[in-house]
Amino acid sequence: MSVIEINHLTKYYGKERGIIDINFDVEEKEIFGFIGPNGAGKSTTLRTLLGLIYPTSGSAKLFGKDCIKYGPELKREIGYLPSEVFYYDKMKVIDLLNYSASFYKKDCSKRIKDLAGIMDLNLNKKIDDLSFGNKKKVGIVQGLLHEPKLIILDEPTSGLDPLMQQRFFELLQEENRKGATILFSSHILGEVQRMCDRVAIIKEGKIIQLDKISALQESNYKKIKVQTSGSLDQNYFNIRGVSNLEVKQHIVSFLFRGNINSIMKKISETDIANLWVEEPDLEEIFLHFYEKES
Amino acid sequence: MNMFLHELKAYKKFTAIWIITLVGLVVLFLSMFPTISREAEEFKRIMQGFPESIRLALGLSVENIGSILGYYSYIFLYISLFGAIQAMIIGVSILSKEVRQKTADFLLTKPVTRSQIVTAKLLAALSSLVITNIAYLGAATVMASLVETKEYSTRLFLLLSMTLFFLQLIFLALGMIVSVLVPKIKSVLSISLGIVFAFFILGALISTTRDHALRYLTPFKYFDFAYIIQHSSYESSFIAAAIGFIAIAITASYIIYSKRDIHAV
Numbered sequence: 256m257s258v259i260e261i262n263h264l265t266k267y268y269g270k271e272r273g274i275i276d277i278n279f280d281v282e283e284k285e286i287f288g289f290i291g292p293n294g295a296g297k298s299t300t301l302r303t304l305l306g307l308i309y310p311t312s313g314s315a316k317l318f319g320k321d322c323i324k325y326g327p328e329l330k331r332e333i334g335y336l337p338s339e340v341f342y343y344d345k346m347k348v349i350d351l352l353n354y355s356a357s358f359y360k361k362d363c364s365k366r367i368k369d370l371a372g373i374m375d376l377n378l379n380k381k382i383d384d385l386s387f388g389n390k391k392k393v394g395i396v397q398g399l400l401h402e403p404k405l406i407i408l409d410e411p412t413s414g415l416d417p418l419m420q421q422r423f424f425e426l427l428q429e430e431n432r433k434g435a436t437i438l439f440s441s442h443i444l445g446e447v448q449r450m451c452d453r454v455a456i457i458k459e460g461k462i463i464q465l466d467k468i469s470a471l472q473e474s475n476y477k478k479i480k481v482q483t484s485g486s487l488d489q490n491y492f493n494i495r496g497v498s499n500l501e502v503k504q505h506i507v508s509f510l511f512r513g514n515i516n517s518i519m520k521k522i523s524e525t526d527i528a529n530l531w532v533e534e535p536d537l538e539e540i541f542l543h544f545y546e547k548e549s
Numbered sequence: 550m551n552m553f554l555h556e557l558k559a560y561k562k563f564t565a566i567w568i569i570t571l572v573g574l575v576v577l578f579l580s581m582f583p584t585i586s587r588e589a590e591e592f593k594r595i596m597q598g599f600p601e602s603i604r605l606a607l608g609l610s611v612e613n614i615g616s617i618l619g620y621y622s623y624i625f626l627y628i629s630l631f632g633a634i635q636a637m638i639i640g641v642s643i644l645s646k647e648v649r650q651k652t653a654d655f656l657l658t659k660p661v662t663r664s665q666i667v668t669a670k671l672l673a674a675l676s677s678l679v680i681t682n683i684a685y686l687g688a689a690t691v692m693a694s695l696v697e698t699k700e701y702s703t704r705l706f707l708l709l710s711m712t713l714f715f716l717q718l719i720f721l722a723l724g725m726i727v728s729v730l731v732p733k734i735k736s737v738l739s740i741s742l743g744i745v746f747a748f749f750i751l752g753a754l755i756s757t758t759r760d761h762a763l764r765y766l767t768p769f770k771y772f773d774f775a776y777i778i779q780h781s782s783y784e785s786s787f788i789a790a791a792i793g794f795i796a797i798a799i800t801a802s803y804i805i806y807s808k809r810d811i812h813a814v
Contacts, residue, residue, distance in 0.1 A: 268810075302811070305657075305658050306657070307653075307654065307657055307658070307810070307811040308810035308811060308812070309808070309810060326662075327660050327661055327662045327665075328660065329660075330658060330659060330660040330661075331660040333658070335654070335658040337654040339651070341650065341651035341652055341654075341655075342652060342655060343559075343650065343652055344650070354551065354555055355655070355659070357551035358551065358659040358660055358661065359660070397655070
């Protein structure tokens with residue numbers, strides 16, 4: 256069963272583009288990644304699903320029901336974490352969480368304690384006094400405390416330190432094992448690759464690629480920069496899978512796609528002074544998609 | 550119910566401050582009454598020296614400044630100004646607060662309809678006003694009985710005092726419709742004060758014209774104290790206008806708010 260079905264969803268803010276003709280489904284118990292640069296329309300899509308904004312045309316169904324018409328009823332089963340969390344400053348964390356829990360007809364007090372324990376969150380502080388990362392934790396607990404069947408997260412990891420990101424992902428995976436479907440947006444490819452079964456890539460309001468992570472990983476790009484000790488033949492690294500090759504004196508940089516072993520062998524055969532291997536950022540991945548289109 | 554209680558709690562301090570302000574005002578004004586009534590003749594002479602238009606604008610009817618009801622009619626103009634400010638602030642706050650505090654995402658992703666949210670907030674605001682008025686009525690009635698030694702109609706005194714509540718209802722509804730029509734309100738205080746003072750000054754100007762129809766333009770002129778004292782009742786045409794305005798403004802607020810896009814911050 257599809258938990259989320261999005262059909263030709265389009266949103267214009269006046270004349271300004273939000274999203275154009277978005278179509279995708281998210282299956283039950285799937286972890287679905289939604290990735291794209293800032294302003295691409297990730298938040299617009301998620302906010303439409305939540306009924307915060309209304310579509311210009313097209314529709315979306317959650318659990319088989321229209322997300323606008325049955326919004327209030329559907330939200331009982333949805334947990335949402337906005338990209339920027341702001342809460343009633345004067346309240347204590349525990350009061351806010353209890354207020355949040357009061358909207359759902361179940362006792363969440365034990366769950367609040369458990370989640371706060373996992374996320375290392377002090378419940379007795381005032382929200383005003385919390386750092387950005389800690390506010391984010393409040394958001395996480397707030398979004399998960401009613402054990403929702405659908406978890407929607409808008410750039411959930413920004414502001415969390417690596418340890419907390421790790422715990423948070425474990426938490427999500429646990430929820431997923433228990434049966435929750437997860438849709439989350441991000442502009443960090445690594446975390447999407449780590450977590451998701453499938454991913455949709457959005458750019459300028461349109462979905463440009465929708466694929467299984469495994470398929471994307473085959474097109475796994477690495478950004479490699481090598482500093483050699485001696486001078487090197489201009490075309491030494493010009494092998495299959497290498498693109499954007501640039502040679503500046505002793506520094507060679509390029510994008511590599513393919514079997515990582517082949518390039519490592521190539522590198523090991525030269526005398527290198529320094530080496531950088533990075534995940535290419537999204538822009539570079541998108542460049543790749545543009546190249547394919549043209 | 551949870552939202553209503555949350556909102557009510559959020560207005561606790563606000564309500565307390567306004568109770569202190571309004572009660573303080575009426576106590577201060579009424580405590581000056583014995584002096585003024587003793588010197589009433591003197592006072593009248595001074596007042597008669599003023600041009601008539603100024604007297605009208607200030608709401609001074611010279612003849613009965615010596616009686617508690619006459620004096621009260623005069624000072625009430627200023628009490629109603631403060632009351633209107635309170636109601637306007639709370640009205641503007643209701644729907645703009647979540648946007649300004651950026652908590653709209655929190656509330657609107659909960660399993661409630663937007664109408665339920667508006668209702669809870671409106672009822673909480675209304676409760677704040679009702680509590681304020683109960684405190685005000687109590688203080689004003691006690692104070693009046695302390696300062697006035699002669700007989701006077703308590704019923705009329707209450708009838709006059711209750712206009713504070715009705716005036717506040719009008720400004721509450723006005724504030725609400727303003728908050729849904731103006732997309733991003735940065736400062737509730739400045740917009741509230743601006744609008745209330747505009748109506749207040751308009752009221753003063755209209756007083757000088759004696760044009761009956763113009764009184765519909767500002768809520769400050771809906772309750773004519775001379776009429777109320779004379780007839781022991783409110784003017785039904787203005788009551789109808791007030792009810793009509795409140796009904797339209799609140800219904801429109803519900804509709805506009807329910808259809809509005811809640812933008813990310």
